[in-house]
Amino acid sequence: MTSKSSHFESLHSLIEQRRAKAGVIGLGYVGLPLSMTIARGGFQVTGFDIDPDKIVSIDAGRSYIEAVPEKVLNEERAAGRFEATCDFSRLSECDVIAICVPTPLTRHRDPDLSFVENTSREIAKRLRPGQLVVLESTTYPGTTDGPVKRILEDSGLVCGTDFFLGFSPEREDPGNRDFETSTIPKVVAGEGEAAAELMKAFYGAVVKTVVPVSSNATAEAVKLTENVFRAVNIALVNELKIVYEAMGIDVWEVIDAAKTKPFGFMPFYPGPGLGGHCIPIDPFYLTWKSREYDLPTRFIELAGEINTAMPRHVISRLAEALDVRLGKALSRSNVLVLGLAYKKNVPDIRESPSLKLLELIIERGGRASYFDPHIAEIPRTREYSALKGMRSVPWTKESISAFDAVLVATDHDGVDYAALAEWSPLVIDTRNVFARRGIARETIIKA
Structure with a gap:
């Protein structure tokens, strides 16, 4: 059995049994609802954010996102399925890591990937074999397989062999009460067949409909096309x-x-x-x-x-x-x-x-x-x-x-x-x- 097969089989088994631990980086309008959706799907979730005020609010049982009722937040916290922290060293505990950070424009209206790149560096410091890293932030085609992959491989681990990489665009619509994260069809893709299979398994366990596409670049283009x-x-x-x-x-x-x-x-x-x-x-x-x-x-x-x-x-x-x-x-x-x-x-x-x-x-x-x-x-x-x-x-x-x-x-x-x-x-x-x-x-x- 190859190293790739070993890590894939192990992580796939953890996901199937709901024993995989998930980490969500960025607890804003995308990350906090996603955290609740994953937790309600039966996984243990750790939310990460650089803003200590958000952690204080969550620890006090207060939701600052309208799409996340306090009742739901506190149910998942009480069940031990969700906690929040500013301690990024705990990323090593997570089997699946979702990046939900801003992707704004510079003053010259060029893409500003600084949040994605800095987050990827934080992950790279703790990256270990057998992890699936997912980018959810909207970006141009080629980001996931380009700068994100390069930064993660600076750890010395190899994408597709030691760890797996995927992209799944967020589709949140603040104020829309007709849909929630779990009921919005989820486009998923992975870098290579193994990553694609893991993406389908993980998101398929927490949302009603998964829409697989052929590559991370295609999934990135899907989100841009919707908003263009x-x-x-x-x-x-x-x-x-x-x-x-x-x-x-x-x-x-x-x-x-x-x-x-x-x-x-x-x-x-x-x-x-x-x-x-x-x-x-x-x-x-x-x-x-x-x-x-x-x-x-x-x-x-x-x-x-x-x-x-x-x-x-x-x-x-x-x-x-x-x-x-x-x-x-x-x-x-x-x-x-x-x-x-x-x-x-x-x-x-x-x-x-x-x-x-x-x-x-x-x-x-x-x-x-x-x-x-x-x-x-x-x-x-x-x-x-x-x-x-x-x-x-x-x-x-x-x-x-x-x-x-x-x-x-x-x-x-x-x-x-x-x-x-x-x-x-x-x-x-x-x-x-x-x-x-x-x-x-x-x-x-x-x-």
Whole structure:
């Protein structure tokens, strides 16, 4: 029996018997739900994170991720199937290690793999024969079999012989109550036949549907394709909105009518810009990688330009409305941005266009505040440090009516929009939230 067969058979047996110990690195919007899913599948899970506050919260039985109810978190902790730590030396205890760390962009919109690479180095220090390492972070094709594999093999162990390497893209959708990690089909791949078999065995034990593909690069391309598709279609309706706006046509009415066609049309909706960790970022991972092959990605890059320009378009519409309706310049106006989160009903501000809207209002001399029922205070961010510490204003008639205009950027369900229409002298609606509720006033402007 070869060394490869020995390590494969041993790990495969541990997985089949639910005796394999799993480690999940990064306990954020992806890692913590994944940890719960693996634990509920019968495996013992250790969660790793560099943020001690997350460990303190978990140890106290408090969940900071909406998709993970505290009841579930504490059930798995009480059963001894989940614990969290900042001690990365314990990675050697794990048979399966999943990497769930951020993959942002640099200031020049190039891929920033520093979190993935640093995590891989931490694993390499403790890597032992018989482990399966899985990357779940979204990235360009070739990352898993390229830099991640090289760093892990710096340990002296050989991929495919001593340890196994796979990729399985995360597909989390914060705020979506129709799906959870275990019910979302899981794309899996491995570097070589043995790794692919281990990936199917492990994820097949914890999720309902596994979708195997032929290579890690293919699995990496799957995730990029999903989000490029959304980014391009959102850019299309954003451009249509601007064109139809000039023609006096309501793009929302157009989309509502178009989607009655039972075939050949899928509705996407315009907005004030893209937010979240995936759609504003992932397409640029592909455009960057395509340069290696001297192939332009004009379609994708144009979509990025359109979506990136939307916050400025919205602020222009705001300034125009203030001037025409109230006779005030934006530089002399007090504006409330309603909704800080990048999508409704979640406390997630990653890449939120609302942050850019606040910044643009301030840049043009206006006074800017925000209200969000899910976010009491703006935390530290990499790009918007000047906004740190700004707090959500009170939701009272006295408070809201003091603003010259309210810019609806995120359509949270838990907001009294009828009251807002009464209280505010001017509302700029980027989400069609009032029309959807049958609220019509001359003071409400779509943007």
